[in-house]
Amino acid sequence: MQKRWAQKHNPDINAVKELSATLGIDEVLSTLLLQRGIETYDDARYFFRPDIRHLHDPFLMADMEQAIERIDAAIHAGEKILIYGDYDVDGTTAVALVYGFFSKLYTKLEYYIPDRYKEGYGISTQGIDYAAQNEFSLIIALDCGIKAVDKVAYANALNIDFIICDHHTPGEELPAAIAVLDPKRADCDYPYKELSGCGIGFKLIQAYAQKHDLPFEEVAQYLDLVATSIACDIVHITGENRTLASHGLQKLNAEPGMGLKTLMELAGKTANYTISDIVFMIGPRINAAGRIDDAKHSVELLLATDLDMAKEKGMLISVKNTERKEHDLAITDEALSMIAADVLTPDRKSTVVFNEKWHKGVIGIVASRLTEKYYRPTIVLTRSNGHVAGSARSVVGFDLYEALCGCSDLLLQFGGHKYAAGLTMQPEQVEAFTQRFEEVVSASITEQQLIQQIVIDTELKLEQITPKFFRVLNQFGPFGPENMCPVFVSKQVSVYGSSVNLVGSNHIKMTVYQDGSALFDCIAFNQGECFEQIRQGKSFDICYTIEENVWRDKRSIQLNVKGIKC
Known part of the structure; x- marks a missing residue:
């Protein structure tokens, strides 16, 4: 497929030089920072060291006071509370987070995940009827509900209150819930608008812990779930999301919850997870339960504290994931x-x-x-x-x-x-x-817009790729929407000797250099159409990301080539 190369605007050269001198880093790295709105030493410190203290006060969110007051009233009166969430990764992680937190404080609590096929997306009449039949008087809805005006009115008629925690764009009318937590509300002054559904759930339990003087560790233990939702729901990894994702990845890689640990083991990778790894290795497995069977299996796994149960649920989900792949390929x-x-x-x-x-x-x-x-x-x-x-x-x-x-x-x-x-x-x-x-x-x-583009951050000479450069570059992560892994362009590179080979069905492996630079191994996926031209020995341009390749315990810098122009 044809792809167009689009290079970002280069910031003012004087600003680049000044930031480079202030931070003691390469001017290319300063360029990347300025493109991301990082202009001062303090900005850079905030960016490179995401601190949990950077999280916003949850009570800045519209209706948060009302939400916490209603939960307190329910707990004080001994009411039954139903935690209701969507069946995808964002919804199931949100339910696991909120239920996991409150179940340690209160027992009259259940969770409910709608059936994808019988009930569809969002708040369902069946779910409200289930609440009424089982005497639940408060529903906390996660990752859904912002447009459920009629459903919330139906619940109100049955004397069931709603707290809605959603991150989708509201309609013209908000549901008549006790509280509607959504930073995208026109009347919400919360400083960050791009939280995931699970992120909204996190702000809810953060607010509750804050009001009741609970240690932040009681909330922080769920950050691996938040990072999973941020990755899989493809929300922006900027601002507060970047802080949550960064600390969530630390939790996932150091001490994941038992359910996530089981999924990591089933995926065949137990450490050094990135946002991309979550998207491709953990997310599909969590989603598979709801796609093929019942998303409650995913919640049960994410809440598991018993190893045998975690393994049982993990294997069930693994089987469903295999079924999902078969359906996926056939329908495609x-x-x-x-x-x-x-x-x-x-x-x-x-x-x-x-x-x-x-x-x-x-x-x-x-x-x-x-x-x-x-x-x-x-x-x-x-x-x-x-x-x-x-x-x-x-x-x-x-x-x-x-x-x-x-x-x-x-x-x-x-x-x-x-x-x-x-x-x-x-x-x-x-x-x-x-x-x-x-x-x-x-x-x-x-x-x-109909031509796929490769967005290039800036030009880079291969000789500038040093171990220090790579170490600083890694600190730009975690990478994701609005903070993608930087893509560089290097012009007039040459293949070293006869190192170019066609591998797999359509991939190119080669070693390149430029103007006497060091040699760099490259992998270019699905670009076999350039193979013959490269073999002829002429110089060419490449755009690429820089990554670490590990082979038999040997680590080296590798260029992941996104595009080739001969």
Whole structure:
């Protein structure tokens, strides 16, 4: 697939030199800092040393006082409290965090995860009915509920109160809950807006601990769950999220909870986890339970304190993950065949595919794979409970949520983010929706947005890559959205001798140098089309990230090549 190289704006050279001198680091590193808004020594200290004391006061969040007062009243009166959460990683980690914390203080407590297939996303009537039938008078909803106006009204009629902890964009009307904790509320002055759903749950227990003078360690023990949610929900790793992710990774790598430790062992890696490792090794396993069976298995595992139970639940989830992979690959192949057979495919700006037999639990994964293949806003639809349910994914720079707003009259409900969303509609609306979505996307997407881009931070001479440079660069992590691993460009590099080889099906391994620099091993995944040109011995440009390669206990710096221009 064609990719365009887009280089970030270089900051003022005088500012670069001044920050470089102040911090005693390479000017390239100062450039990276300035691009991230780090302009002073104090900014850099805050950035390089994320401190738990940097966390904001949770009571700055709108309705936090009311939330804590209602929980206190429930505990004092001996009311039954139901912890309600979504079935994905963010929701299940949030439930495990809040339930885990309060269950050590109070016993009249249960948790509830809606069935993906019978109840769908968010607050369900069935869940509220379960609460009423079992005499729960307070529901704490996590990672969902911000648009559940009708459902909360239904609960109120049954004398059930709601505390909503959500991070999604609110609608025009907020639910009539006792408290609505969401920094994206227009009237919320909380300083950081990009918390995950589990992050909102963390602020809730932080507030409770703060009010009741509980030691912060009682809250900090759940930071590995918060880091897992931040990674898997693809939220910004800036500001407070970066502090939570940094300390959460430390907890995960040093002393993970028993459930996460079990998942790490099943993934075949037990230490040195990064955000990316969580996304690809832990997240799919947690999600697999809800996609194939029941997400409560994931919560049970994350809450486990008994080793035998943790292993039992871990193996069950591992089996479900294998099933998930099988469904994923089969449906992706079918969807790709459908798209290839459509004569209008080359002219479309969007992709919408529908098969009523596809497994609802994996359509989000399939949508991501199709987006990677065709690089345009993509929706995968299947039949669910008499309706058609869909999962949507977008491309960089295109607001998927806004596009769905333009189709809202054809939908029963929808919700999500700029780059990922879920939706439901009546079966008879599929054709009209497909056409409307294409019209909306075509009218607003740019040609550049339809070409996958590699964002380059700055140019780098290979001779500048020293052990000190690499040590400082690693401190820019944890990496993720809005703080991605820096991508460098080096021009006119050459292959050393006959070191270039085609490996696997379409990958290039080679050793390169530039202007007499040291030699650097490179791996270029899925770029085999450049192999013949590189073999000819001509110089070429590369853009890449710098990483550590460990082979038989030997550590070396390796360039992970993202693009090649011959």
